[in-house]
Amino acid sequence: MQLFLVSGLSGSGKSVALKTLEDAGFYCVDNLPAELLPILIENLQQAGYARIAVSIDVRSGGSVQQLPRHIEAIKKQGLEVHVLFLEAQAEALVKRFSETRRLHPLSDGVRTLPECVAFERELLAGISDIGHHIDTSGLGANALRAWVKEFIRLDRARLTLLFQSFGFKHGIPLDADFVFDVRCLPNPHYDPVLRPLTGRDRAVIDFLDATPAAQQMYADIRDFIARWLPGFVADNRSYLTVAIGCTGGQHRSVYFAEHLAHHFSAQQQVLVRHRELAG
Structure with a gap:
């Protein structure tokens, strides 16, 4: 089984990336709680799925910080795991949320939007360290799709x-x-x-x-x-x-x-x- 994990900051383009993977033939799951990843993989393996893409981010709550541990456990089972981490400059993310008028997942009525972005970046630091980064600050959707397709085609055995x-x-x-x-x-x-x-x-x-x-x-x-x-x-x-x-x-x-x-x-x-x- 080949597993692609998509994570990153809210508003950075994870939905576009996941849709690109779906179009490339991956079975995709969005907004999976991090603690359910091992169970999902076990069930999909038994069902015969070979190419899986899963999006996990701060919507998982505190369990997202356990994701690196889950990834290591899955790798020890012999699975091929690749992490794609999307991010963007704080100004770009604030602008995107302001334009769509959506609430940030970490919004609690106390933190400002820039504070939510900074806190999210801190929470995801452990995942950021193990993933391939794409900075989407000034990137259009078509360019991001092209870059994700490049990522899929890479030989993971080589730098x-x-x-x-x-x-x-x-x-x-x-x-x-x-x-x-x-x-x-x-x-x-x-x-x-x-x-x-x-x-x-x-x-x-x-x-x-x-x-x-x-x-x-x-x-x-x-x-x-x-x-x-x-x-x-x-x-x-x-x-x-x-x-x-x-x-x-x-x-x-x-x-x-x-x-x-x-x-x-x-x-x-x-x-x-x-x-x-x-x-």
């Missing part, structure tokens, strides 16, 4: 090296293990011809290829990752996220993410994501 471009003006990604700042490099944005393009377009690539400082920084970042990557592999890490940021997340960071992904794809399982281009 996945994820390169993500972003714009500092929209905040640093919450899911980054390393963050590199390339804003000191010449910015194609100030060239009227290059401004509407992205770091995947040939004209921008040629511009940065011909910039000595960009090539030196690329070599430094590449060598840093190459030097320390074996340590993360030896530590049995499943994912390592390297975020590259420029001002708007359109030109320089995209160029770096693409080039680094191309370089390491010959040796590692690699994903590349462009946050500001995803929409």
Whole structure:
């Protein structure tokens, strides 16, 4: 049996992720109390289900903090378990709840909405530590669906090296293990011809290829990752996220993410994501 657990902060897109898994052929259960997970798995195994997706979050109450213990017990039975943890910046979550006018699950008439979000993040810290993160702060539903589909297809026996471009003006990604700042490099944005393009377009690539400082920084970042990557592999890490940021997340960071992904794809399982281009 293959089990995908979806968790994360309220308003971060868990329903979209679970629906994507359902469309991919998983039998899905939403809002399962954490203490019922072992019973559910036992019953579904007996019924012959092979691909299961379960959403568990703070709606489970205090039992959600026992989820890591349940996951370890299930893994010892020989099941393949993968955890997808969705999160977002507090400002984005507050905005989503304000727009939908829904109550936060932890709302008690005393805590403010930002306080509920902060408390929820604290309660889920133990699950956050064991899951593959997706920061949905500025992510549209279609982009999230695409990223979840990528997650399903990964070879779980190998470390996945994820390169993500972003714009500092929209905040640093919450899911980054390393963050590199390339804003000191010449910015194609100030060239009227290059401004509407992205770091995947040939004209921008040629511009940065011909910039000595960009090539030196690329070599430094590449060598840093190459030097320390074996340590993360030896530590049995499943994912390592390297975020590259420029001002708007359109030109320089995209160029770096693409080039680094191309370089390491010959040796590692690699994903590349462009946050500001995803929409």
